[in-house]
Amino acid sequence: MSPTAHSASDQKTTGLARVLGSATAGIAEISVFHPVDTISKRLMSNHTRVTSAHQLNQVIFKNAAMEPFFKRVFTLFPGLGYAACYKILQRVYKYGGQPFANEFLVKNFRDEFDSLFGPKNGKALMSATAGSLIGIGEVVLLPLDVLKIKRQTNPESFKGRGFLKIITDEGFGLYRGWGWTMARNAPGSFALFGANSFAKEYIFGLKDYTQATWTQNFVTSIFGASASLIVSAPLDVIKTRIQNRNFDNPQSGFTILKNMFKNEGITSFFKGLVPKLLTTGPKLVFSFAMAQSLIPAFDKLMKK
Known part of the structure; x- marks a missing residue:
């Protein structure tokens, strides 16, 4: 079969480049998005219907729901x-x-x-x-x-x-x-x-x-x-x-x-x-x- 009949192959990258590139992406991701991930997991774990902002606040911030905003933010880490x-x-x-x-x-x-x-x-x-x-x-x-x-x-x-x-x-x-x-x-x-x-x-x-x-x-x-x-x-x-x-x-x-x-x-x-x-x-x-x-x-x- 001729080369053109095959699906094209990507240029191979080294294993070290794959590790470094992926690790850097992981570090950047966790630095920026960990609080967002916490909110998502708490919403998925909630078994009740959320019908108000007050209930949403309780689901996301749990026991810190009534704390000042900046204290609540730190509970997302x-x-x-x-x-x-x-x-x-x-x-x-x-x-x-x-x-x-x-x-x-x-x-x-x-x-x-x-x-x-x-x-x-x-x-x-x-x-x-x-x-x-x-x-x-x-x-x-x-x-x-x-x-x-x-x-x-x-x-x-x-x-x-x-x-x-x-x-x-x-x-x-x-x-x-x-x-x-x-x-x-x-x-x-x-x-x-x-x-x-x-x-x-x-x-x-x-x-x-x-x-x-x-x-x-x-x-x-x-x-x-x-x-x-x-x-x-x-x-x-x-x-x-x-x-x-x-x-x-x-x-x-x-x-x-x-x-x-x-x-x-x-x-x-x-x-x-x-x-x-x-x-x-x-x-x-x-x-x-x-x-x-x-x-x-x-x-x-x-x-x-």
């Missing part, structure tokens, strides 16, 4: 240490790891994707599939995510215990909800990298995704982030509710699913979606666009 560790590792793994998975698929399955979907669609779908595979493996970081969410939404569950004490006490209990996490990550990451790649193919006509400008990365990241958040929203709500409960009061995802249907209705599976699109969406767009721009920039810098 719980679990920052866990969040920093988790987010930086997650971004390095996800943004830095997806190109490796994509290169594996290109090397071993490019002909199959091209013949089934055509060269342009095949390339975008390989990127999406690589993202999905990486998203499934992200479950290894689940304990840090669990501790971050509990600090944000249910700090009483720590009962004065430190990190090492919790690890010792809870063990594999910190992987509670791992199945739901994988179920959320697979389609979510597929949509993130897939929509991003399709936008690069069909909006900007890029042959090499690593040559995208900052503006192109920003625009295509909007498509990817929006698709990812919408697709993963129902499973994300279930995952968050599993993880934010007390350590000694676990509840299965199926029980939560049943209770949500019974007590809150179908719309409960999309609780927090609009705030998440308005808050987590920009966060994801910011870090994804930054990583896609910084990785080739670091690569060029190190090759000089």
Whole structure:
């Protein structure tokens, strides 16, 4: 088969460039967006209908709801240490790891994707599939995510215990909800990298995704982030509710699913979606666009 019959391959970047670019994006993201993430998690964890500004204030600021504004703002930074560790590792793994998975698929399955979907669609779908595979493996970081969410939404569950004490006490209990996490990550990451790649193919006509400008990365990241958040929203709500409960009061995802249907209705599976699109969406767009721009920039810098 001639080279033109194949989907085009992106220029390879070094592993170090992928780590540095992704880590820098993660650090920038956590510095700017941690309070926003706390608000989103507290809204998703809320089981009641919010019908007034007073109730919204109670949900977001909890026991500090009646404190002065600046004191309330500082309550949005719980679990920052866990969040920093988790987010930086997650971004390095996800943004830095997806190109490796994509290169594996290109090397071993490019002909199959091209013949089934055509060269342009095949390339975008390989990127999406690589993202999905990486998203499934992200479950290894689940304990840090669990501790971050509990600090944000249910700090009483720590009962004065430190990190090492919790690890010792809870063990594999910190992987509670791992199945739901994988179920959320697979389609979510597929949509993130897939929509991003399709936008690069069909909006900007890029042959090499690593040559995208900052503006192109920003625009295509909007498509990817929006698709990812919408697709993963129902499973994300279930995952968050599993993880934010007390350590000694676990509840299965199926029980939560049943209770949500019974007590809150179908719309409960999309609780927090609009705030998440308005808050987590920009966060994801910011870090994804930054990583896609910084990785080739670091690569060029190190090759000089």
